[in-house]
Amino acid sequence: MPTIRDVARRAGVAPITVSRVINNSGYISAETRKRVEAVIAELQYVPNSLARSLRSNQTHTLALVLTDITNPFWTTVTRGVEDAASQAGYNVIVCNTDENEAKQAKYLPVLLQKQVDGFLFVPARSVAEPVNLIQKQGVPVVVLDRRVPGVEVDIVRGASERGMYQLVRYLLDLGHRRIAILSGPEQVSVSKERVAGYQRALHEAGIDQVADSVYYGPFTQASGYEKTQQILSAPPRPTALVTSNNFIAIGALQALREAGLRVPEDMSVASFDDLPPELVIEPFLTAVVQPAYQMGQRATELLLARITGQVDDPCQEIVLPTELIIRRSCRAVNEVVPQKSAVGHRDVPPTFHTET
Amino acid sequence: MPTIRDVARRAGVAPITVSRVINNSGYISAETRKRVEAVIAELQYVPNSLARSLRSNQTHTLALVLTDITNPFWTTVTRGVEDAASQAGYNVIVCNTDENEAKQAKYLPVLLQKQVDGFLFVPARSVAEPVNLIQKQGVPVVVLDRRVPGVEVDIVRGASERGMYQLVRYLLDLGHRRIAILSGPEQVSVSKERVAGYQRALHEAGIDQVADSVYYGPFTQASGYEKTQQILSAPPRPTALVTSNNFIAIGALQALREAGLRVPEDMSVASFDDLPPELVIEPFLTAVVQPAYQMGQRATELLLARITGQVDDPCQEIVLPTELIIRRSCRAVNEVVPQKSAVGHRDVPPTFHTET
DNA sequence: CTGTTAGCGCGTTCAT
DNA sequence: ATGAACGCGCTAACAG
Secondary structure, eight states, X not given: OOOHHHHHHHHTSOHHHHHHHHHTOSOOOHHHHHXXXXXXXXXXXXXXXXXHHHHHSOOOEEEEEESOTTSHHHHHHHHHHHHHHHHTTOEEEEEEOTTXXXXXXXXXXXXXXXXOSEEEEOOSSSOSHHHHHHHHTTOXXXXXXXXXXXXXXXXXXXXXXXXXXXXXXXXXXXXXXXXXXXXXXXXXXXXXXXXXXXXXHHHHTTOOOOGGGEEOOOSSHHHHXXXXXXXXXXXXXXXXXXXXXXXXXXXHHHHHHHTTOXXXXXXXXXXXXXXXXXXXXXXOOEEEEOOHHHHHHHHHHHHHHHHTTSOOSSOOXXXXXXXXXXXXXXXXXXXXXXXXXXXXXXXXXXXXXXXO | OOOHHHHHHHHTXXXXXXXXXXXXXXXXXXXXXXXXXXXXXXXXXXXXXXXXXXXXXXXXXXXXXXXXXXXXXXHHHHHHHHHHHHHTTOEEEXXXXXXXXXXXXXXXHHHHHTTOXXXXXXXXXXXXXXXXXXXXXXXXXXXXXXXXXXXXXXXXXXXXXXXXXXXXXXXXXXXXXXXXXXXXXXXXXXXXXXXXXXXXXXXXXXXXXXXXXXEOXXXXXXXXXXXXXXXHTSSSOOSEEEESSHHHHHHHHHHHHHTTOOTTTTOEEEEESOOOGGGOSSOOOEEEEOOXXXXXXXXXXXXXXXXXXXXXXXXXXXXXXXXXXXXSSOOXXXXXXXXXXXXXXXXXXXXXXXXX
């Protein structure tokens, strides 16, 4: 590994001159520049960013700490982050916490030590401490998705309460009166906000909420599956299910299918977040969707603005609007449906259908 | 930002003593250790990895350069990489090249400058140069997925040729004789290998290949869509389509649906790679799948072994076996199907079906 | 236009 | 068991 000094020696100049050639700083005669560049090429010299960062106090590296990149929502957010970062000359270290505070607690100090220039942070739980940890080190953070009470921090998130309100309103308009909600972990702000939106809609419709039509659990397909089985085995059965994320919805749909229930004939289902269109052959699930890519992108832009000091107003809260996408997984409840046997749908030939 | 010297001063010791406390190296009296630790906590001192790395020549950071994290196959690979890395105390910088050599050429030098300890590398094209670039700097690389001719390099990849052979054999056994293949970019090794597997199967079955039943194109849904339209408009129409990846398959299915063709009644479809089970409500597509998570994991383990010098045998080529998963998207070709009108499937009620 | 000096924060080497 | 000196590779500040 040649260093700047090796290059300097070989080119018969001082190290700083090489530095100036590399960074296009200060004045260099065309001739010297040429000679230095030749030596750089010859030696295949690669400047060491570590040393540079040690002096400049910037690494041009961002940390993205999220729950699980495997969820398409987060995949897309990540892509938004990486694109925005890369465009500005930054790299991104990605860390999965799996909603696990212990993992999160392991990552944060390491990233701090690596002197990342900023954090894009999806807190495993909505508590202040981890954010404080970062801020105390003077490192900019933008929180993603989840509100953190009791901290002054930039946040970019979706309109959870409003989005779920809108979704439940839609179901109410279809005539549904018994609607269950499968939400995420109770400690996560979006879970509670989505439940709040749900409750507001029901309340406005003058519907007394049954306490046990709200289910909290992990944001996983397994959870959606289990809770749905639970719901099915405990009458009175709701006519519609809403879920707080895509995985839960998929689990719910699987449980319904196994129970021989058709969607939407026997049960309407709708979800918060869905699957990217490139991944779905035949869009089916009605959903409120957040602009995942933009969430990553805008959060990164804000973070970079903080890092470069372009912005120093008080903390921003950017709430991205959701969009209700109506597909085929919900039906009007007073409509008469020809009832077959419970497993009658098995007789239908396994064929592809066109979207409405 | 306090430095090791601030801590030392405050604790009344030399910087090196603080260093020893942090790294548990050398001898420290219990008392001194306690005092130093107290000051560390008080000052919220965070060691600077940059300085440490500058001396130690290791950053405990890996670079993962892939095409597009948004493809579930790569998402899963990435998760495997991150898990394996994190377990060994390494972080991962993720970069998307979108199969674009220019982007790739931008990332590589930056990552080299950042002194990453190793590369997990999915080449945008199967050419030697980028790998050489990395290796010349003495940085370990493990190539993922795509063979790179003319270089000595570790590689972890799926059994493309064999997998596609198996898939086409399956279709031949079902009685198909006209099978088209929608493959990836011609410059990418897996595209050609999958075509080779396809050709071997046809050849063995004594089938004369029509030249234009092989289609190369990007690994995207858009490409699958276009090529399928092309195929449909140019008789003789094949009875089965195989695709070289999941996105292409989805595009193909969408084009078929738009054309009013049912799968598998009017056209059998099968793909290389599918969608993770957590993402699919009702698995439908017959596919040859690669163990994506393991691919990431094993590649990372190999890379780490190279980095730590545990392994110094000649380059390894780890070929991971694929698995044929038969679902409902292919039918036997001599079976009689009741023919409705071309768009007759639109009449079928939009209902969920149980998997066979 | 080019060079000298010094120091970013840490850990290795050698003393004490 | 603890410390002093030095240098990792680079660049800011100040000459000249």
